[in-house]
Each structure stands twice: as C-alpha cells, then as structure tokens.
Amino acid sequence: MATDFQQEIKDLRTTMTSVRDVTDLGALETQIADLEQQAAAPDLWDDQEKAQAVTSALSRAKAEFDRVTGMDARVDDLEVLVEMGQEENDAETLAEAERELTSLKKAVGELEVRTLLSGEYDEREAVVTIRAGAGGVDAADFAEMLLRMYLRWAERHGYPTKVMDTSYAEEAGLKSATFEVNVPYAYGNLSVEGGTHRLVRISPFDNQGRRQTSFAAVEVIPLIEGTDSIEIPENELKIDVFRSSGPGGQSVNTTDSAVRMTHIPTGTVVSMQNEKSQIQNRAAALRVMQSRLLLLKRAEEAAVKKEMAGDVKASWGDQMRSYVLNPYQMVKDLRTEFETGNPTAVFDGDIDGFIEAGIRWQIAERKADD
Incomplete structure (x- = not known):
C-alpha cells in the first residue's frame, strides 16, 4: 500500500506543535539571550563554579532550541521532497522520501518523549x-x-x-x-x-x-x-x-x-x-x-x-x-x-x-x- 505522505506529514506537524508548546521556544530564546549576556561578562571566570553553571546551562538551552527548530526544518524539507517526487512521478525521489519519513518519525518520537522528562534531575548527566x-x-x-x-x-x-x-x-x-x-x-x-x-x-x-x-x-x-x-x-x-x-x-x-x-x-x-x-x-x-x-x-x-x-x-x-x-x-x-x-x-x-x-x-x- 502506498504511503499516505500527506497524512504522515500532518501527524508529524501535530506532534511538533505539542513539542513546541511544551518546550516554549519564546521562553527558551529569552533564557539563551540572558545566559549569553552572563557568559560575555569579563569577570565570569572569577567564580569557576558559577562560570561552569552558566556555560553548561547555555549549552543545554541552545541544544534544545536547535533540536526543536532543526526537526521543524526536516519536516519542511520532507514535504518539499515528496512534492518533487509526486510532481515528476520519480520513484527514486519518493523512495528517498520514504526513508526520510521513517527516520523522521523515529526522531520526532524521541523528541516527544524528551518533552515528557520534567523530573527534578531529568536534565542531568x-x-x-x-x-x-x-x-x-x-x-x-x-x-x-x-x-x-x-x-x-x-x-x-x-x-x-x-x-x-x-x-x-x-x-x-x-x-x-x-x-x-x-x-x-x-x-x-x-x-x-x-x-x-x-x-x-x-x-x-x-x-x-x-x-x-x-x-x-x-x-x-x-x-x-x-x-x-x-x-x-x-x-x-x-x-x-x-x-x-x-x-x-x-x-x-x-x-x-x-x-x-x-x-x-x-x-x-x-x-x-x-x-x-x-x-x-x-x-x-x-x-x-x-x-x-x-x-x-x-x-x-x-x-x-x-x-x-x-x-x-x-x-x-x-x-x-x-x-x-x-x-x-x-x-x-x-x-x-x-x-x-x-x-x-x-x-x-x-x-x-x-x-x-x-x-x-x-x-x-x-x-x-x-
């Protein structure tokens, strides 16, 4: 049975909407800007513990922001790939889209699970x-x-x-x-x-x-x-x-x-x-x-x-x-x-x-x- 790309992409976008709501990208951007300002302070490394806490928090916040926005970009790219394959009836392009869809569903599922991790120490190593x-x-x-x-x-x-x-x-x-x-x-x-x-x-x-x-x-x-x-x-x-x-x-x-x-x-x-x-x-x-x-x-x-x-x-x-x-x-x-x-x-x-x-x-x- 042929893959219903339209429905699959719609489902991915629905999941990503809930991921963005939980992640709150606006608040994350504000947090990144604040941490970047702290990290730029010339006396930051006068206090080693504080400096490590700031740089670690900044790294985590940026990684989280990039992870969500990067996934959104992959969904957009998949949609373009599917449109190209369908317009030109190109089996090779559609096969590539199928592989990317499988990979993307797994990645989005993992990201969705990540948003469930809200325990006190879940962010830790x-x-x-x-x-x-x-x-x-x-x-x-x-x-x-x-x-x-x-x-x-x-x-x-x-x-x-x-x-x-x-x-x-x-x-x-x-x-x-x-x-x-x-x-x-x-x-x-x-x-x-x-x-x-x-x-x-x-x-x-x-x-x-x-x-x-x-x-x-x-x-x-x-x-x-x-x-x-x-x-x-x-x-x-x-x-x-x-x-x-x-x-x-x-x-x-x-x-x-x-x-x-x-x-x-x-x-x-x-x-x-x-x-x-x-x-x-x-x-x-x-x-x-x-x-x-x-x-x-x-x-x-x-x-x-x-x-x-x-x-x-x-x-x-x-x-x-x-x-x-x-x-x-x-x-x-x-x-x-x-x-x-x-x-x-x-x-x-x-x-x-x-x-x-x-x-x-x-x-x-x-x-x-x-």
Whole structure:
C-alpha cells in the first residue's frame, strides 16, 4: 500500500506543535539571550563554579532550541521532497522520501518523549552502576553484557561515556562497574533502566549445558553539579586506598591509586580505580558519593510524603526486565509489557524502545500518585 505522505506529514506537524508548546521556544530564546549576556561578562571566570553553571546551562538551552527548530526544518524539507517526487512521478525521489519519513518519525518520537522528562534531575548527566547478583559466574558475565549494552546504546547516539570503575570477577565477567553518560537528559532517559535485570539461557560455563537464571542490578543516579548543596563532613567518610587491578586480578597499576570511599552513617560505598592518580580517583568517588546521597535524601523525603498520604506501595518490582535466550528468544519489560524477539540487537544497544516505553510508564505512574 502506498504511503499516505500527506497524512504522515500532518501527524508529524501535530506532534511538533505539542513539542513546541511544551518546550516554549519564546521562553527558551529569552533564557539563551540572558545566559549569553552572563557568559560575555569579563569577570565570569572569577567564580569557576558559577562560570561552569552558566556555560553548561547555555549549552543545554541552545541544544534544545536547535533540536526543536532543526526537526521543524526536516519536516519542511520532507514535504518539499515528496512534492518533487509526486510532481515528476520519480520513484527514486519518493523512495528517498520514504526513508526520510521513517527516520523522521523515529526522531520526532524521541523528541516527544524528551518533552515528557520534567523530573527534578531529568536534565542531568547520569552515573550508572551495574552489579552482578545471584547466579555465580553467569551473573558476572551478565553484568558485563549489560555494561556493553549501555555503552553501545550511548555510542549509537554519539553520547560520550566514561567508565569510572570496573571490578572483575575471578572466572569471567564483572562483579560491578560504574560509568558516566555525559550528555544532558542522560539521567531522565536512563533512570527507567534502574532495577533488577534477569537473564535466562543455556550457561556457557556449565559443562552439562543446563539452563541457568542469573540476575544483575542496575542503579542510575543523576550526576552531581557544583550548585547542589550536599555537604559531607570529613568525619563521616572512611577512605581506603588500594592497588588497581584488571581481569583475573592482574595488577594494572603499581601504586595504591584506587580509592574506596564509605559514607559511615548510611553505609554507602563508592570505589574508583580508572583515573590515573589517587587524587583524581578520590575526586571522582566524592562526586558519585554526593550524587548517591542527594538521591537518597530525595527518596527519603518522597517516602515521608507518601506515608503521610497513606500510599506506601512500591513502584518497582524485584524484576523489571527479563532477557530470555532459551528455550525461546525474547526480551520483555515486566512493567510496560514492551518486548522484542531479538535479544542480540538489544545486547548490541538497541534499547530505545524500552527506554521510551519506560518513560511513558513512569509519567503515568507519577500522575497516578499525584
């Protein structure tokens, strides 16, 4: 059946209208002009923290403005391409328009989801920690598969990442890994990935070829910014230093540069070993510790509010997603019911469908709680 380009373009324009309404381009332009004025001040860098906050906010605002206006321009260009192809009855031009329509529908859908991200920390960059759970060596291998999945997802989108810490298991895989995704809205997108992930497969580590179920936990927190007010007294922190190690316990550093930081009152532990010096690892660990404590503080406040409202139900189950490789092939999110029969693509970073469904589910949950 021939594509109804006219209806498809009309639908795209309708979606973009709602995106512009939510984004409020006029207010965004005013914000950009104000930030540009601040950024042009000759004494801006006298205050490093303020300067970084201003330049970061300006970069985010410009990117958001360009993202919306650029999408509008693509819809206009598509309409021109379709008119050319139809007027000249040019099959090649119409085929090109078909490809652009498919690409544009995906991009506009992602932009629409972005407008739903209105949580307090959704605009932030993200810190993701993956930990092997029950399942022995299969769980450690699963943790490494998840790390690769998220790094490939970021790579597909051109998002910069930085692996901050990797703790290798003895036989194979990872005990844990921590990495940053350094792009605005990384937290808003990836926050829906937090929870327990479950893998079912024939274990490559079982010489009898039995099916094995293993688990891994994914934690996603917003990256702390200099403007956040989280002060941690030094007497609440315990700092241990040790030698960095690679796979199989292989030493990768001849000095005690790795840092393990423990927040004594909460028992929160952060390890960093991928920076070159102890000072850099300590700074990175402190930043992640501040992020975790900030989120913990907000979670406690939210729990108190829910208790006062008489609603104490948990919003996350023990398992949020299952990856089944045997006896059939399927990845299914247990909250949103979103699923695919192609686990290979998922483990190669094709998780946008899960993230979009998760964000829409999360928004619905928030509305239900209000």
